[in-house]
Amino acid sequence: MARNEAGRDQALELWVVLARATNAVSRHARADVARHGLADAEFGVLEVLFHKGPLRVCEAQRRILLQSGSTAYVVDKLVRKKLVRRTPNPRDKRGTLLVLTPRGRQLMTRIFPGHAEVIRRAMGALSKRELKRAAELVRKLGLGAATVPDETPT
Amino acid sequence: MARNEAGRDQALELWVVLARATNAVSRHARADVARHGLADAEFGVLEVLFHKGPLRVCEAQRRILLQSGSTAYVVDKLVRKKLVRRTPNPRDKRGTLLVLTPRGRQLMTRIFPGHAEVIRRAMGALSKRELKRAAELVRKLGLGAATVPDETPT
DNA sequence: TTGAGATTGCTCGAATTCGAGATAACTTCC
DNA sequence: GGAAGTTATCTCGAATTCGAGCAATCTCAA
Numbered sequence A, B: 001m002a003r004n005e006a007g008r009d010q011a012l013e014l015w016v017v018l019a020r021a022t023n024a025v026s027r028h029a030r031a032d033v034a035r036h037g038l039a040d041a042e043f044g045v046l047e048v049l050f051h052k053g054p055l056r057v058c059e060a061q062r063r064i065l066l067q068s069g070s071t072a073y074v075v076d077k078l079v080r081k082k083l084v085r086r087t088p089n090p091r092d093k094r095g096t097l098l099v100l101t102p103r104g105r106q107l108m109t110r111i112f113p114g115h116a117e118v119i120r121r122a123m124g125a126l127s128k129r130e131l132k133r134a135a136e137l138v139r140k141l142g143l144g145a146a147t148v149p150d151e152t153p154t
Numbered sequence C: 001t002t003g004a005g006a007t008t009g010c011t012c013g014a015a016t017t018c019g020a021g022a023t024a025a026c027t028t029c030c
Numbered sequence D: 001g002g003a004a005g006t007t008a009t010c011t012c013g014a015a016t017t018c019g020a021g022c023a024a025t026c027t028c029a030a
Helices: A010-034 A040-052 A057-064 A068-080 A102-122 A128-147 B010-034 B040-052 B057-064 B068-080 B102-122 B128-147
Strands: A084-087 A097-100 B084-087 B097-100
Touching: A010 A040, A010 A102, A010 B010, A010 B102, A010 B128, A040 A057, A040 A068, A040 A084, A040 A097, A040 A102, A057 A068, A068 A084, A097 A102, A102 B010, A128 B010, A128 B128, B010 B040, B010 B102, B040 B057, B040 B068, B040 B084, B040 B097, B040 B102, B057 B068, B068 B084, B097 B102
Parallel strands: none
Antiparallel strands: A084 A097, B084 B097
């Protein structure tokens, strides 16, 4: 509660640089996937399917950090582009499965390595050791923030 | 170029946790300012004016990480709410100055401390020392990413 | 078995953001 | 002085995202 007069608030400080860094990196990512006619969120869905195999919509949703309405919109676009298919889930009739089409898999096989390289380059300011340490700290931060309950309204 | 087969790619790993953490914290921030009828970006503009005094639109824009069109939209809303005024800049007739109205200042005086507390709580998983270290690393990352040139298209 | 509550994924309207100009004003350099 | 380039801001249409609400399905305890 007591604010240190001198020196800025550590938490607020981190919040600012965090937002800035995420924004800066995301510009590179976005520009790269845009070269292949994909939006950020579209690439996100393709990537998770590419690496994890078929998933329910809600699982993909968790990874692209969008609300359900937006996710449906993104999946629709991928389906229209014939990169992804919706298939019924035998175990749970609610949970439609998303599956990469051969075309979608081909696309990812072709563009993912370059994309990874773009991210690596965007992160080039940090050494391997620093990347590791940063990931540890930021993961801890994120898990904590996801856990903290909403504050009681005034 | 040669990737380590075992072990995940450090840069991609950090990119994922970074996006997640930013999203998690931003949910808290958003929920808090929403309680006062403000959107994220609106609060961002008010905050920078609150702390830095009158600024040109482009300077505020840099801090809220939006494009110019979106910034104009946000400023318009604040003007309509009578929290901010646009005033001519004597030194540069292009660069309109944004100024907090008394009402805007009152609002920020009232809600900023609570907002800062929300952010602090969202970041509560990290110790003071960790916050500091994380901020150092993430700042370095962000500055680097902002500097890296766009890659040459294939 | 059944029914209350949770989960999943969708639709739909509104809000937000982008991105490409257009315009005006400033700067630089000849 | 002025042409050419840069910067600041806004407008406008399109794309994206949100968020609330709904229907179908599943879970679990009584």
